[in-house]
Amino acid sequence: MSSRINRQVIWSSLLAIAGFFIIIVGVDRLLYHQQTAHLKAVYQTYLDLDEKASATLAKDQAVVITPLVGKPQTQRQKLMQDLIDRERTIVGRQPVVVRVGQTNEQLYIAERQHNHFVGLWQPKATLARVAPTTMVWFTSGYWLVMCGLLVWSLRRHRYWTGHVATMTHNIARIRTEHNVSPIILTPGSPFLAMGTEINRLEQTVAHLRQKVLLRQASFDRLIDHLPQGVMLIDADRNVLLSNQAMATFVGHPIAPDEHNYLDDVKTYGLARMIEHTFRNQKSHHKEMTMLNTQLSVDANVIALKAHADREQVLVILYDVTYLRQVEQMQLDFVGNVSHELKTPVTAISGFAETLLAGAKDDPATLEQFLTIIHDESTRLTQLITDILTLSRPSDAPAKHTAVDLAGLVKQALTSLAEPIAEKALTVDVAIPETLTIQSDDVKLSQVVRNLLNNAVFYNREQGTVTVTATTADHQLTLKVADTGIGIATDDQQRIFQRFYRVDKARSRHNGGTGLGLAIVAEMVQQLGGDIDLHSQVGVGTTFTVTLPLA
Known part of the structure; x- marks a missing residue:
């Protein structure tokens, strides 16, 4: 039992005890006044009777009548004389309570004649003396009622505190995102309205939490699918939010829990921008290269004011690696074109x-x-033609027609008859005469022509050129193999770049522009296919082109 309940029980008990004695005192006081009136009435009757009748009256009324004439003789007369001497105002007034022997008696003193006093004595009337049975029943009933009230109040208190505690617990569970405990309320319960509102509150909060979760999930999906790297940092330099793109930029997964941003950001320039933003509360923008991944990024570090005294910084990284590569490719292309054009023009x-x-x-x-x-002008014309071929839009729709692949190969080999004869090359063509595919004949012709040019011009004396074509699973597989000089592993990664030559001296001697394989890769991509290279230095090279069949 709690100390609060103990205090309530103690105070209730004290009040019950006080109430009991107040009632008893009140009843005794009422009996006192009734006895006073009775003694006065007996005295008035006594005045009208003789001595014998007075004795009879006293006996009937249980009253002791004591005349006081002359010198007091008995104990009662001495008490009367002493009271009159000390306080004469009691004569004819309210009775006084006097202790006679072991009994409290109520004494009423009246003056019958001059200095002739009469005292009327009667045991003091109390509830315990007058009605002992009533006293017992009253006492028992009173304390039974008080005990019943105490038990009822304790049960009522337990009812109230229990329901209040349950409802408080339910509100706390709502706050901590738990289900509320059930509570049974009768229609007349004072807690019915509160319980109903708590249930409605739970439903409303659950609905709001569900909406928040859905919005948070949508926001998380949005952030995770952004191509830009995003990182939110609080004033304690802890990472609050990041996405997958940011992990790609920094070069490792970012832990989901709060941690210092320096665990992820190893690039000094970016860390310096973040610190300057925190100190100056001013956004910064700069382009830089990430340390771990060597990716070029456009970094925006934005100062946010989340609260009056809590700053946050938002880091947004845009990947500009491709743009810079394109710019570099454009610069390289212009430089290469200028150099390649300058050679034949200078010669002419x-x-x-x-x-x-x-x-x-x-x-x-x-x-x-x-x-x-004439040769240099022809080479210049071929170079311009190849450049124009590469400059055409890659998204231009292909014009699919019926293409005789064997005829395309034969036509390309016819134009290469002279260099084939000079090197005494053996050409093996394994293409069915009936093989006809739906494709863009112009683009496919450029693929075949450039692959055969490489196979012939970079082949050894008395070498072999093998051309095969097969169809399977709605795909065309075209292979052009030679027994030439081959391509080193390091060069294989760059062989499809524009103006890149494996053997620059031989390429220029053969009139090559360095754009043949770049044109092949571009045309194959536009046709929706793939090209694969397998080569070994001194052994030969095989190009495999895979194209979808319409």
Whole structure:
């Protein structure tokens, strides 16, 4: 039992005891007044009777009548005389209570004649003396009622405190996202309205939490699928939020729990921007390269004011690696084009100038220089054609027609008959004559022509060129293999780049532009296929082109 209940029980008991004695005192006081009136009435009757009748009256009324004349003789007369001497005002007034022997008696003193007093004595009337049975019943009933009230109040208190505790517990469970404990309330219960409101509150809070969870889940999915790296940092430098893109930028998974951002951000420039943003509360923007991944990013560090005294910083990283690569490729392309164009133009200009200076008068020199000018102009034309081919939009729709693949290969080999004969190459073509596919004949022709050009020009003397084509699972597989110089492993990663040559001297001697394989890769991609390379230095090279069949 709690101390609060103990205090309530003690106070209730004290009040019950006080109430009991107040009632008893009140009843005794009422009996006192009734006895006073009775003694006065007996005295009035006594005045009208003789001595014999007075004795009879006293006996009937249980009253002792004591005249006081002359010197007191008995104990009662002495008590009367003493009271009159000490306090004469009691004569004819309210009775006084006097102790006679072992009994309290009520004494009423009256003056019958001059200095002739009469005292009327009667045992003091109390509830215990007048009605002992009533006293017992009253006492028993009173304390039974008080005990019943105490038990009832304790049970009522337990009812109230129990329900209040349950409802308080339910509110706490709602706050901590737990189900409420059931509580049974009668229709007349004072807690019915409160219990109903708590149930409604639980439903409302559950609905709101569900909406918050859905919104949080949507927000998390949005953040996780953003291509930009996002990281939210609080004033204690702890990471509150991050996404997968940010983990890609920093080069390792980011822990979901709160931790210092320096555990993830190892790039000094970015960490410095974050610290400056915290100190100055000013957003910063800069482009940099991430330390671990070497990715080029456009970094925005934004100062946020989450609360009046709690700053936050939002870090957003945009991947600009591809843009910078494209820019570099454009610069390299312009530089390469300028260099490649400059060579034939310089040769044409130089030999033409030499002819104009007088070399045209020598027939042998004239023929030699004109042949060189023709070859260089042809190479210049081929270079411009290849550049225009690569400059066409890659998203242009392919024009699918029925293409005779064997005919395309035969046509390309016919144009290469002279270099094939010079190197005494053996050409094996294993393509069914009836093989016809739906594809873009122009783009496919460029693929075949450039692959065969490489297979011939980079082959060894008396080497072999093998061309095969098969269809299976709605795919065309075209293989062009040679027994040439091969391609080193390091060069295989760059062989499809524009203007890249494995053997620059031989390529220029053969009139190559360095764009053939770049054109092949571009055309294959536009046709929706793949190209694969397998090569070994000194052994040969095999290109495998896989195209979907319409």
